[in-house]
Amino acid sequence: MFKFDDTICAPATSVGTGAISIIRVSGPGTFGIVDAVVEFSKGSASEASGYSVSYGNIPEVDEVLVSIFRAPHSYTGEDSAEICCHASGFIVSRIMELLIAAGARSAEPGEFTRRAFVNGKMDLAQAEAVADMISAGSEAAHRVALNQLKGKYSSELKVLRDQLVQLASLMELELDFSEEEVEFADRSRLRVLLDETSAHVQRLCESFRAGNAIKRGVPVAIVGAVNAGKSTLLNALLGEDRAIVSDIPGTTRDTVEEVLTLGGVQFRFIDTAGIRESSDTIEKIGIERSLQSLSKAELVLGVLDGCALPEELHKAYEAIAGKVSPSQTLIMLRNKVDVCTAASPEGLDLMDISAKTGKGIDELKSRIATSYSLAAVSGDATLVTNLRHYEALSRARADLAAVRSGLDAGIPTDLLAEDLRSAIRELGSIFGEIAPDEVLGSIFSKFCIGK
Ligand SMILES: Nc1nc2c(ncn2[C@@H]2O[C@H](COP(=O)(O)OP(=O)(O)OP(=O)(O)O)[C@@H](O)[C@H]2O)c(=O)[nH]1
Numbered sequence: 001m002f003k004f005d006d007t008i009c010a011p012a013t014s015v016g017t018g019a020i021s022i023i024r025v026s027g028p029g030t031f032g033i034v035d036a037v038v039e040f041s042k043g044s045a046s047e048a049s050g051y052s053v054s055y056g057n058i059p060e061v062d063e064v065l066v067s068i069f070r071a072p073h074s075y076t077g078e079d080s081a082e083i084c085c086h087a088s089g090f091i092v093s094r095i096m097e098l099l100i101a102a103g104a105r106s107a108e109p110g111e112f113t114r115r116a117f118v119n120g121k122m123d124l125a126q127a128e129a130v131a132d133m134i135s136a137g138s139e140a141a142h143r144v145a146l147n148q149l150k151g152k153y154s155s156e157l158k159v160l161r162d163q164l165v166q167l168a169s170l171m172e173l174e175l176d177f178s179e180e181e182v183e184f185a186d187r188s189r190l191r192v193l194l195d196e197t198s199a200h201v202q203r204l205c206e207s208f209r210a211g212n213a214i215k216r217g218v219p220v221a222i223v224g225a226v227n228a229g230k231s232t233l234l235n236a237l238l239g240e241d242r243a244i245v246s247d248i249p250g251t252t253r254d255t256v257e258e259v260l261t262l263g264g265v266q267f268r269f270i271d272t273a274g275i276r277e278s279s280d281t282i283e284k285i286g287i288e289r290s291l292q293s294l295s296k297a298e299l300v301l302g303v304l305d306g307c308a309l310p311e312e313l314h315k316a317y318e319a320i321a322g323k324v325s326p327s328q329t330l331i332m333l334r335n336k337v338d339v340c341t342a343a344s345p346e347g348l349d350l351m352d353i354s355a356k357t358g359k360g361i362d363e364l365k366s367r368i369a370t371s372y373s374l375a376a377v378s379g380d381a382t383l384v385t386n387l388r389h390y391e392a393l394s395r396a397r398a399d400l401a402a403v404r405s406g407l408d409a410g411i412p413t414d415l416l417a418e419d420l421r422s423a424i425r426e427l428g429s430i431f432g433e434i435a436p437d438e439v440l441g442s443i444f445s446k447f448c449i450g451k
């Protein structure tokens with residue numbers, strides 16, 4: 001285990017909120033430093049056993065509770081303490097000053113978790129999951145982060161990496177015997193193994209779209225012609241008057257975004273400017289944004305004015321459907337059915353709603369929830385949610401494709417082995433097998449102080 005020789009401290013709770021704050025201390029000097037700052041009513045931090053809590057006093061500052069964790073049984077793997085005090089900005093900064101005067105140093109963002117990683121308490125993917133866990137805004141995002149934190153995700157990647165190592169050794173075997181012209185005894189096995197692994201890497205790459213949507217909130221674009229009732233629909237879904245509604249066509253100029261959790265999944269509903277020909281510069285920019293939101297959405301709610309004539313409805317339907325790609329889910333809505341009661345035109349898959357009266361809104365919500373259900377995250381399927389992992393997997397996928405086409409073209413194995421090694425490095429980089437300082441720096445600098 002790597003030994004850090006300094007001791008760090010930081011507030012672990014946000015200052016100014018709640019009643020209690022926690023200040024974390026970690027490193028070899030922890031107990032001596034805490035003893036210099038806190039007068040314990042019984043014994044001292046240095047004598048206290050691990051997993052114990054002691055009551056103490058910091059003269060002229062506050063009465064505190066100190067939790068003691070002895071190495072290696074702590075978050076960081078080092079001797080650590082957590083000082084629980086009243087949540088006043090003054091008290092927290094005073095205790096920080098006293099700890100620093102006693103020999104601790106103010107921690108960098110993410111430094112506790114970085115130490116936990118370096119000390120082997122968790123791998124890199126698990127360390128990243130700590131940040132995801134804290135920022136998870138829905139049950140689904142929490143579940144994905146929890147799976148990653150518990151190490152299920154890393155084990156899957158380790159199995160994959162081991163398969164590639166096995167492949168590499170098969171290739172090396174071939175290299176060893178190449179002078180004796182051992183004709184690729186195991187080439188077919190090599191191919192099978194390579195194809196299996198590539199398919200698995202491919203599957204993980206493909207899961208990123210859903211994984212990322214779950215982590216950040218599934219983007220749902222509400223699109224359609226002016227005055228169709230898009231903003232009224234956003235308000236009906238949210239149950240509040242968020243967007244401006246009026247009978248003037250072109251009311252919404254810029255996109256309006258709000259988050260709503262349905263069935264444990266967070267959705268980001270984006271109300272957009274109505275699409276029409278316009279010579280107004282600002283409206284044109286708004287429409288451009290509508291089209292961008294549409295193309296980036298996972299789910300598209302196409303809103304049609306139910307009072308339009310059948311041929312207009314057909315035209316409006318096609319205008320939206322034509323902009324939706326096969327990988328997106330489209331739900332087409334015929335709005336204003338409270339006043340426009342003519343039967344739905346033939347041949348169009350439309351759901352009848354009235355954004356104004358709320359008719360059909362609950363059904364629409366359950367349709368949206370099931371289109372992106374929690375089942376996607378609760379099953380065995382692993383979801384990639386981290387951009388760094390996705391990029392490493394994509395590079396590994398390209399390396400493996402190069403190995404495959406090299407094999408087909410009869411390229412000597414020693415040349416292919418290089419691509420294979422690169423793929424192994426890429427997978428290893430996800431759980432931090434190889435973790436250069438600058439990679440660690442960029443990961444942990446995004447954490448907050450005290451994490
Ligand atoms: N009767 C009825 N009127 C509705 C319904 N939904 C919207 N409206 C009315 O239709 C008009 C336009 O509604 P908005 O929600 O502003 O329409 P929009 O699609 O956001 O329009 P733009 O922002 O201009 O593109 C308003 O007068 C709404 O009250 C509905 O379900 N029934």
Ligand SMILES: [Mg+2]
Nearest residue numbers: 230231251252
């Ligand atoms: Mg609007």
